[in-house]
Amino acid sequence: MYTDWSNAEIAQIFEEISEMLEVAGESPFRVAAYQKAANAIRSQPERIVDLFFQGKLREVRGIGESIAQKIGELIESGGLRYYEELKEKIPFSVLKLMQVPGVGPKKARILYEELNIQTVDDLEKAVKEQKLRDLKGFGAKTEENIVRGIAIYRQGQERLLLSDALPLAEEIVSHLREIEGVEQASAAGSLRRLKETIGDIDILVATLDSEKVIEKIMRLPQVKEVLAAGETKISVRVQSDLQVDFRLVKPENYGAALQYFTGSKEHNIKLREIAKKKGWKINEYGLFEVATNSKLAGQNEEEIYQMFGLPLIPPPLREDRGEIEAAFEGKLPTIIEFFDIKGDLHVHSIYSDGAARLEELAVEGIKLGYSYLAVCDHAQRLRVARGMTPEDVEKRLKEIEKINQRYPEIKLLNGVELNIENDGTVDYPLELLATFDLVSASVHWGFGQTREEITYRTLKAIENPYINIICHPTGRIINKRPAFEIDLPKVFQLAAETGTFLELNSYPDRLDLKDEHLLIAKRDYGCKFAIGTDAHGLVHLANIRYGVATAQRGWLEKKDVLNSYSLTEVFTLIKEKQKKLGVS
């Protein structure tokens, strides 16, 4: 009897092992090895369980002899002795302590061993009773820090959506650029890499007069409170309890600092390893030759990458997912941009649960420079969304035709978003499906089904010759609902074989498929994609930028994305499925 672990579950176990080893004072390299393995497992598209049975575990970078064996034990026996033994020494709750800013592995261990503190509540009580200051390495200041850390821990477990952070950061940066003495300014960190969620906002400023600029930053209109201000760094609180860290650097170091603070950590580590082999070192001040301590680059990012013989790697790719290797081989993708997008392939109107009229959608689409817009209202079985009956479909088509006559600059497509039933069937018969310009289908219920059930439904929909796009294929909602269990490799394979497009849903808390999935689906299966906003109102059409951001992070190029083609080409491309499946 084998245990069917998900990758996330296995990753979690190794993550905890890493943390426990850290608390136990184990070799930092061993700690890092487990951490690395956990990351590798989590971002692996194939199921680790499957890889185990195929004997391919060791092919995953970061999984060696010892960890492969432990994974095997997990699958074969359902448990892991090594993990259980560690848990007896280091209670799980102690790991929670490390999530409090200011408490690391060393302090967590002392707190547990000396005062038997096991929970954040224990910690809070001990601080209040001033018990901490007698411990070795602790003082009054440490206590203060921990009090603040507990508050931060309690308040912010959720990460900020890119859509909340990006517009705000852009506004701040444009203000900064107007300040006298500011030579350059940019968002850095995960925000610049356009990650789907952000921990905090980092902004980098190049100036020769940091003192004056810091004073100006304090008076920016968005700033509600100054949390800390030094010579080169200032932290402020802006609207809705959001922290923004500004770092000020000299213009001659700006490129190096931007590269350094943009990350990702993993990308930078790889670059530093390469630098080290060349006898160089790289830090936030520049790229240096160690022997002579002479500066090789630092003014801008391009020259740093150039020294390595690399083109500038776009920030969304900097995740150590093979981008450095690809860049060396000249195989970096030309990632898709907003201006490549010719239309939106997923919008709702008042014919189902959307707020916008067809005409308003057409006008807004023209403003965005689109040449088409697929109106994919829900089909009848989605009652909560007032899904369309066949009569509604007919009525809507008449209106679409009228509007298309009135606005020749843009074409509204007669689309639909079907519901994939529990048995894999959809709302309408094939004859009706054949009348649409574009047919999408989504799983809207039954999220609790088993992996086999949900996969079966989705595969069955992919086999339907009239379904062009599978929408939000994993069903996740960021910060609210995890992805449902689905066998993505199977979905990717069949989608590629049948010529079915996979949606990249641009709704800011969906972004589904997500970046890692896109990369795998494209690279390993040759899938093609459709970017849609799932707009339920006019303002949502602008969310396309978050879809494009995610596409960039997923290495997608113009040619991979259906709506980067002209309308004529779109029709040709989607018709290929019916040809492949032998339907005329």
Place this chain on the structure above:
DNA sequence: GCCGTTTTCGGCCCGACTGTTTTCAGTCG
């Protein structure tokens, strides 16, 4: 614990800041 066109052993990214310390450990990004 992992990994290898300079290695199967000996490495493993780098620096700032803070606080508790008389020269450094811990935490963070």
